[in-house]
Amino acid sequence: xxxxxxxxxxxxxxxxxxxxxxxxxxxxxxxxxxxxxxxxxxxxxxxxxxxxxxxxxxxxxxxxxxxxxxxxxxxxxxxxxxxxxxxxxxxxxxxxxxxxxxxxxxxxxxxxxxxxxxxxxxxxxxxxxxxxxxxxxxxxxxxxxxxxxxxxxxxxxxxxxxxxxxxxxxxxxxxxxxxxxxxxxxxxxxxxxxxxxxxxxxxxxxxxxxxxxxxxxxxxxxxxxxxxxxxxxxxxxxxxxxxxxxxxxxxxxxxxxxxxxxxxxxxxxxxxxxxxxxxxxxxxxxxxxxxxxxxxxxxxxxxxxxxxxxxxxxxxxxxxxxxxxxxxxxxxxxxxxxx
Amino acid sequence: xxxxxxxxxxxxxxxxxxxxxxxxxxxxxxxxxxxxxxxxxxxxxxxxxxxxxxxxxxxxxxxxxxxxxxxxxxxxxxxxxxxxxxxxxxxxxxxxxxxxxxxxxxxxxxxxxxxxxxxxxxxxxxxxxxxxxxxxxxxxxxxxxxxxxxxxxxxxxxxxxxxxxxxxxxxxxxxxxxxxxxxxxxxxxxxxxxxxxxxxxxxxxxxxxxxxxxxxxxxxxxxxxxxxxxxxxxxxxxxxxxxxxxxxxxxxxxxxxxxx
Numbered sequence: 001x002x003x004x005x006x007x008x009x010x011x012x013x014x015x016x017x018x019x020x021x022x023x024x025x026x027x028x029x030x031x032x033x034x035x036x037x038x039x040x041x042x043x044x045x046x047x048x049x050x051x052x053x054x055x056x057x058x059x060x061x062x063x064x065x066x067x068x069x070x071x072x073x074x075x076x077x078x079x080x081x082x083x084x085x086x087x088x089x090x091x092x093x094x095x096x097x098x099x100x101x102x103x104x105x106x107x108x109x110x111x112x113x114x115x116x117x118x119x120x121x122x123x124x125x126x127x128x129x130x131x132x133x134x135x136x137x138x139x140x141x142x143x144x145x146x147x148x149x150x151x152x153x154x155x156x157x158x159x160x161x162x163x164x165x166x167x168x169x170x171x172x173x174x175x176x177x178x179x180x181x182x183x184x185x186x187x188x189x190x191x192x193x194x195x196x197x198x199x200x201x202x203x204x205x206x207x208x209x210x211x212x213x214x215x216x217x218x219x220x221x222x223x224x225x226x227x228x229x230x231x232x233x234x235x236x237x238x239x240x241x242x243x244x245x246x247x248x249x250x251x252x253x254x255x256x257x258x259x260x261x262x263x264x265x266x267x268x269x270x271x272x273x274x275x276x277x278x279x280x281x282x283x284x285x286x287x288x289x290x291x292x293x294x295x296x297x298x299x300x301x302x303x304x305x306x307x308x309x310x311x312x313x314x315x316x317x318x319x320x321x322x323x324x325x326x327x328x329x330x331x332x333x334x335x336x337x338x339x
Numbered sequence: 340x341x342x343x344x345x346x347x348x349x350x351x352x353x354x355x356x357x358x359x360x361x362x363x364x365x366x367x368x369x370x371x372x373x374x375x376x377x378x379x380x381x382x383x384x385x386x387x388x389x390x391x392x393x394x395x396x397x398x399x400x401x402x403x404x405x406x407x408x409x410x411x412x413x414x415x416x417x418x419x420x421x422x423x424x425x426x427x428x429x430x431x432x433x434x435x436x437x438x439x440x441x442x443x444x445x446x447x448x449x450x451x452x453x454x455x456x457x458x459x460x461x462x463x464x465x466x467x468x469x470x471x472x473x474x475x476x477x478x479x480x481x482x483x484x485x486x487x488x489x490x491x492x493x494x495x496x497x498x499x500x501x502x503x504x505x506x507x508x509x510x511x512x513x514x515x516x517x518x519x520x521x522x523x524x525x526x527x528x529x530x531x532x533x534x535x536x537x538x539x540x541x542x543x544x545x546x547x548x549x550x551x552x553x554x555x556x557x558x559x560x561x562x563x564x565x566x567x568x569x570x571x572x573x574x575x576x577x578x579x580x581x582x583x584x585x586x587x588x589x590x591x592x593x594x595x596x597x598x599x
Contacts, residue, residue, distance in 0.1 A: 185455050192454040192461070193440075193447045193468075200441040203430035210390060210424075211508055212416030212445035 017184060024176045028169035037168040041240055043280040044175040045233045050260040050272035051179070051186060052229035057258070058266030059190060060222040061202025062111050063120035066127035067257050070100045070227040072134060072249035074234020079147055079244050080140055089153045093235040100231025101224045108223035112216040127251045134246035146245035150238045165239070175236050182229060187269050198222055202267075259301045265313030274312050343368045343512055343543045344389070349398035351384055358384035360567035361398070366512070371534060371544045373558035375551060375578075377587055381567035382547045383425055386516045389545070390422045391415040402512065417445050419511035423501040423518060425547075431490030435481055435500055438489050439472040442507025475503040478536075480529065495526040502533070506542075513537060514545040519553050531557045551588065555579060563587070 028037050053067045077096035081087040087095070110122045134141050141147070152165040153174070165171040189195060200208040201215045208215055238244045256279070264275020283296050308315050342365035351359040358381045366372045376382050387393040388400070391412035400407040402418060410418075430438050447468075453461040476482045479499035484492070489500060498518055505513060515534075519527050534557050538544050548554050554561060554575065561578045563570040565587040571578060578584055 188455050188457060192457070193444065193449070193464075194454050196437065196441050197444055199433060199437070200430055200444070203432060204428045206392065206412075207424070207428040207430065207504075208441070208444075209392075209412040210416060210422050211442050211504070212413050213441075214411075214413045 013187070017180070020180060024173070024180065027176075028172050034168060037172060038240075039280065039284055040172045041168060041175055041236075043277055044172060044179050045237060045240075046257075046260060046276040046280050047179045047273050048175070048182060048233035049230055049257045050264065050276040051182060051269075052226045052233070053257045054261045054266055054272040055186065055190075055198075055226040055229070056222050057261055058268070058272070059195065059202060060198045060219060062219060062222070063116060064107070064123045064223075064226075065120045065254050065258065066107065066123035066125070066130075066251070067226075067230055068249050068251060068253035069127040069130035070104060070230035071234045071237070071253065072130050072246075073100045073103055073227075074231030075237045075244060075249070076134065076141060076234075077231075078235045079150055079238045083147060083150065084140070089239075093153075093232070096235050097228050097231045100234070101228035104224040104227025105220055107227070108216075108220035111219045111223060124251060124254070127249075127254050131246060131249055131251060134249065141246070144246060146243050147238070148243050150242055150244060152239040153236065171236070171240060175233075178232065182232070183269065183273065186229075190269065194221075199267075256297060259297045263300050263304050263311055265311030268311075268313045271311050271313040278312070341368045342366060343403060344545070345399075345401045346389075347399040347401075349385070349388060349400060350396045351388055351393060352396055357567045359388060359395075362564070362567075362569060364562055364569075364572070366543060366545055367560065368543055369538060369541055370559040371538050371546060371557055373554040373561045374545065374547045374564060375549070375554050375561060376564035376570070378549065379566075380564040380587075382549075382564060383516055384567075385564070386422065386425075386514055386545075386547050389514060390420060416508055416510075419509075420514070421505035421508045421510035421512070422514040423498070423505055423516055425516040425520065427494075427497045427501055429489045429492075429497055429500060429504075431488070433489055434486050435476055435489055435492070436469070436472055436485040438500055438504050439475055439507050440468055442504045443468045443472070445508060472507065475506055476500075478506075479503045479533065495522045498522065498526075499530075499533075506537070510542060512543045512545065514547070516547045517549055518546065519548065519550055527553060551579075 027040055031037060031040060049067065049071060052070075053064065056062050056064045056067075074096045077099045078089070078092045081092035081095055082089055107123060107126055110126075111119055114122055135143055137143075138145075152171060154164045165174055190198070197208070197213055197218055200211065200213055201218055205215045237248070241248070260275035260279050261272045262275070263279060264273065265271025279297060279300065282300075286292060286296060304311055310317075344366040345364070347363045349359055349362045350357070360381070362381075362385060374382050374385060384393065388395050389407075391407070391410060391414070395408055398408070402415070402420065405418065407415060407418075430441060433441075447464055449460050449464045450458075457465075473482060473485060476485050479502055481492075481496060481499060481503065484496070489497065492500060498521070502515070502518070518530055518534075522530060531553065534544055534546065538559075546554065546558065555578075558575055560572070561575050562572045563578060563581075563584050570587060571581050571584050573581075
């Protein structure tokens with residue numbers, strides 16, 4: 001038995017990934033207008049952001065209300081290096097991801113000392129600070145006036161400098177492909193003993209310590225990786241919109257990401273992905289109702305927290321249990337779908 | 340007989356309360372060592388000092404010749420100390436098996452990159468942990484329930500799961516904080532048998548217990564505390580008949596002479 005064949009047999013997830021890949025390839029063809037393709041790109045970025053936040057909140061159990069700060073760092077570091085220092089886009093991306101990850105370590109230093117609501121407030125403060133820096137550090141960020149004329153990411157093929165992702169379908173393939181890859185790697189990571197360790201910290205830090213878990217170290221790992229993924233999402237944002245203003249990274253964005261994680265089902269892999277998709281498309285479908293659509297987020301969040309704390313993943317499990325005639329799966333709890 | 344764990348003049352105060360006031364003891368290797376005393380004697384504080392949940396104000400703490408004072412709990416676990424908690428602390432949302440798997444944290448031998456892209460070493464480790472984890476669950480009588488959520492277990496079963504989880508770290512010294520609290524008679528009998536089995540596997544067992552009866556049945560050596568201080572130590576028989584121990588337990592209502 002060859003190694004690959006054995007691995008595929010052991011891993012029952014690959015049909016799911018294959019299906020997701022096919023859907024991603026077809027999506028820009030089905031939703032062919034520039035308007036819908038733009039929303040598809042935003043959706044792919046939101047999926048990345050929701051997955052990143054879920055790592056910290058859902059799997060490590062640390063309340064983080066400042067994820068928009070890392071998204072901002074990713075976007076601004078990329079753009080400033082690109083526009084002011086003439087860096088290559090992909091190199092600027094790597095720098096932005098590293099910068100976000102490093103700043104994530106900073107927030108983890110708070111998480112080593114603060115718990116629950118206190119950490120939530122500290123992280124919120126972090127996002128406010130980042131936002132204020134974007135507004136006030138005008139020599140670098142151009143402040144509220146913003147940075148204009150940002151070009152879409154180029155393809156790094158020597159000899160074809162003009163080839164880029166100006167085509168929205170291509171940009172969607174790029175961001176969605178990265179999101180799928182991140183999902184795959186994150187899924188592997190969280191099924192591994194590292195996932196077991198993070199969940200142990202979420203459930204009970206003192207017990208985890210008695211088993212040899214250095215929770216300060218693993219929280220730092222989780223915050224940093226989460227921040228790096230959010231920064232990665234930020235890399236593609238400026239090139240897509242073409243302009244960069246601080247208001248895109250208002251702290252409200254952090255709550256939007258939180259809503260995606262919670263509505264989808266935190267602590268599961270698929271939940272935040274579903275949450276991000278639903279909360280990206282639903283407001284667009286409700287655009288005809290004007291500002292009413294803004295209420296969707298708040299309402300969805302409230303209803304879910306009140307009636308279905310496990311989010312849409314939990315709702316799906318309950319439905320499936322009802323129609324298959326069996327009892328709800330006790331065994332796997334909120335982690336059921338993620339396994 | 341070699342002492343695996345030794346303390347000298349160990350002290351810990353909370354505000355003005357001297358919870359542990361100068362305890363010196365030596366826990367012999369591969370035995371069951373019981374620490375007993377009435378409520379508020381400082382037993383749980385002593386346990387927390389040994390496991391690293393608290394750090395001592397002063398005094399020495401040696402494990403296999405190594406100084407432990409100042410070392411955080413997670414590093415002590417790596418040296419071979421494991422514990423259970425008086426107030427049960429399980430990973431309630433996780434399955435029984437996942438609870439035990441978390442106990443393998445310090446024993447994985449997989450190259451880091453395989454956590455992202457699983458290879459042969461990853462799957463070997465994966466299989467070994469699950470086999471060993473199931474064996475541990477069977478050892479504590481919970482094999483059938485491996486896929487259940489830990490929070491759904493009955494109280495006595497939760498205590499046994501905590502034991503299985505701690506054993507997954509392969510400790511040299513296993514400390515149990517009031518393991519029989521809340522158990523019925525049948526569960527206590529099962530627990531006693533398991534404690535003996537654990538000792539017979541070569542693991543040194545420290546049991547902090549409130550219940551004298553239980554201690555008399557299983558302990559090789561008994562250490563009695565009262566008000567944070569040493570009161571008496573010796574084999575169970577000697578402890579049982581010691582007047583000062585009896586007085587401490589009955590609360591000084593009787594003259595010790597009246598009992599003799």
